[in-house]
Amino acid sequence: MKIRSIEKGEFPRLLDLIREAFTHYGKEPVPEYGKLHEETFHEVYARTDLDPELIIVAEDDGRFVSMCSLLPKRLRFAGKELMTAVLSPVGTLPGYRGQGLAEQVISFALERAKEKGYALSHVLGHPTYYPRVGYVPVFPFHDVEMTAGTADGSRAASSRLAAASDLPQLMALYEGEHRRHLMNPVRTIEWWQRELLPTVGTRHSFAVKDPADFRVFTVGEAVIGYANLAEGQDALLLSECSLAASEHAEAVWHALLLEAERRQKPTLKGPYKNLPRLAAYLRLRGAKEISFAPSAWMMQVLDWETVLTAFASHACLASVSGVPLQLAYKDGALHAVWGDRVSQTAMSPAVLTQLMMGTFAPEELVKADELLALIFKKDLPYFNHNETLQ
Structure with missing residues (x-):
């Protein structure tokens, strides 16, 4: 068994492994799940900042049987921009599981990342598995949930789709909301362009699933906030919301109530940390706070x-x-x-x-x-x- 970094011409073989591993992720094979992962990482591996030396495979007699990749991620930690890497995906063929092979592959990748000067690594995965290779569950989930109630249109901010001219303001809103956080991803203007203004032939967005669900809130000509929305079974989901100031929370709240009414959703819900000013406003209004067990989002200091x-x-x-x-x-x-x-x-x-x-x-x-x-x-x-x- 040989563990090594991938070479540039080997991506088709790597994607074959990913498709096979995730097709057989559960007890029964699900080809659609494997195909989805193959297509997703075909796009991810087209990133210009990708480092093939951080994509690791285990090779048995010329066959790829296990793999992981560390994807570069720009993060601001304690006010300083650091080189970090996200572990995703990790896949092993069914016949090679239970032998500790994935742990060896991950450990190899992390040592390589340390040598290259990466300061942190993160992973979203099983909280009892990844601590074996040094990851620590430190990102708890806290949702706030509130009954939609009746919107007052006269108090609501206007809501519209994002335009290209909004991007600098949206970037500033994000920075303003999250600069006090100990850690947050760096979002460049190129990031916002890719998320909100996708062009034909480019890889799809990940944070913003549907540009129509990304709403910009205005009062007069002024942009006062934005929200990235999605729909749950009985709730309008707020995956992220940033406001220019706390005083705008009420106007944005009534705009969201109108949106929930339009979509016939009786409640609104979102992660507390993703909605800083709005969540604080909702808690003062009596929103229910739901605390989950420590999440499977983990960190390792390199x-x-x-x-x-x-x-x-x-x-x-x-x-x-x-x-x-x-x-x-x-x-x-x-x-x-x-x-x-x-x-x-x-x-x-x-x-x-x-x-x-x-x-x-x-x-x-x-x-x-x-x-x-x-x-x-x-x-x-x-x-x-x-x-x-x-």
């Missing part, structure tokens, strides 16, 4: 020095006091220096990852070390799960 340096400069403790914070992870311990206060706490990479991503309550940290409670404040990351393949 370069602790880069990540902790960015985190230390971003930490509230340093920015408010003006006293620099120094963080380092070595020999299985977190070393923290803030002025004349010094802390050294033994912890695993998984625990440190959870600390950074805000999954510990302050009272838990005080028991371990008071300085940790000051450093690691609760701070939500942002990631639209539909955005993983680009």
